[in-house]
Amino acid sequence: MFWKSILSSIIFALLFAPAALGLKWAAAHHIVSGDIPVRGMEMLMGLLIAFYGNAIPKTLQHLREGRSESGRVQSLRRTIGWLLTVGGLGFAAVWASAPLSEAVGWSMAVMGTAIGLIVVSIVWTHMAQRRTGQPAR
Amino acid sequence: MNAIFKALADPTRRRVLELLKTKPMTAGELSDHFPFSKPTMSAHFTVLREADLVDVQKSGKTVIYRLKLSVLEDALLGFAGAVGVVARAAAAPKSRALKKGTS
Numbered sequence: 001m002f003w004k005s006i007l008s009s010i011i012f013a014l015l016f017a018p019a020a021l022g023l024k025w026a027a028a029h030h031i032v033s034g035d036i037p038v039r040g041m042e043m044l045m046g047l048l049i050a051f052y053g054n055a056i057p058k059t060l061q062h063l064r065e066g067r068s069e070s071g072r073v074q075s076l077r078r079t080i081g082w083l084l085t086v087g088g089l090g091f092a093a094v095w096a097s098a099p100l101s102e103a104v105g106w107s108m109a110v111m112g113t114a115i116g117l118i119v120v121s122i123v124w125t126h127m128a129q130r131r132t133g134q135p136a137r
Numbered sequence: 138m139n140a141i142f143k144a145l146a147d148p149t150r151r152r153v154l155e156l157l158k159t160k161p162m163t164a165g166e167l168s169d170h171f172p173f174s175k176p177t178m179s180a181h182f183t184v185l186r187e188a189d190l191v192d193v194q195k196s197g198k199t200v201i202y203r204l205k206l207s208v209l210e211d212a213l214l215g216f217a218g219a220v221g222v223v224a225r226a227a228a229a230p231k232s233r234a235l236k237k238g239t240s
Contacts, residue, residue: 054208060192067201071160074204078158078211085208 012048019044035100042107046092049111053084069129076125080118087114141210144188145217149173150181154190154214157204164200 023037057078090110095103144150153167168178182202185191190210192203206214 056208057211058205058207060203060205067161070203074161075158078204078206078208081208082211 016041016044038100039095039103042095042103043092046088046090046095046107048088049091050085050088053081053086053088056081056084072125072128076121079121083114083118083121087111090114140184140188141190141213144184144190145210145214147181147184148221150185151214151218151221153181153185153202154204154206155218157191157202161201161203164202167202 020037020041023032023040026032027034027037057074057080059077060074087110091107094107094110098106145154149171152170156162156167156170164178164182167182168175171178173181182191182193185202186193190205192205194201194203
């Protein structure tokens with residue numbers, strides 16, 4: 001699992017660096033317009049967030065805690081996964097379609113909303129754990 | 138991907154996944170929700186396990202099933218459920234008409 005995670009990170013790094021260099025080179029030689037390198041890299045960033053968000057609910061830990069507790073953690077992971085995936089796709093969609101001057105604000109608003117909702121859901125789950133007397137993890 | 142579509146195509150397996158969304162359950166607890174024999178349910182569990190949609194852990198004599206859906210698979214489950222409902226609704230008037238025609 002650890003090596004798989006390292007390997008996927010290395011693959012993404014190998015994908016990102018040539019993509020950034022290639023887009024910069026293409027823009028410098030007027031093959032693509034000047035805003036494409038920025039848009040392209042930000043879109044890749046959004047898709048990367050969506051990719052990792054998609055995998056979050058699938059990663060399970062050993063069933064040490066009670067089953068209802070495990071269900072709550074699983075539900076939290078699903079919520080976080082959905083929010084990051086939708087947020088990442090929204091981020092990429094904004095950078096693909098919005099005017100460059102507005103894309104920064106809108107993309108930050110999309111990701112900020114997703115992260116805010118993640119924080120709320122973590123706090124909510126933590127409070128539910130405390131109400132039922134289960135130890136917080 | 139084919140194994141995932143195969144697993145999600147069946148309404149019983151979709152219902153199992155929906156039940157596991159609430160909390161991890163034992164094979165017996167899951168089987169209690171269905172009018173099928175244990176071997177039939179066991180076959181459904183095997184399909185879900187082979188598609189990597191559920192995680193299985195043994196705790197003593199009991200087997201505990203946990204949901205193991207990515208966001209994409211979760212969305213596919215919802216989509217398959219919606220299509221299944223629409224397909225059943227579309228098929229219902231036809232089957233009623235066929236019954237009337239034969240009676």
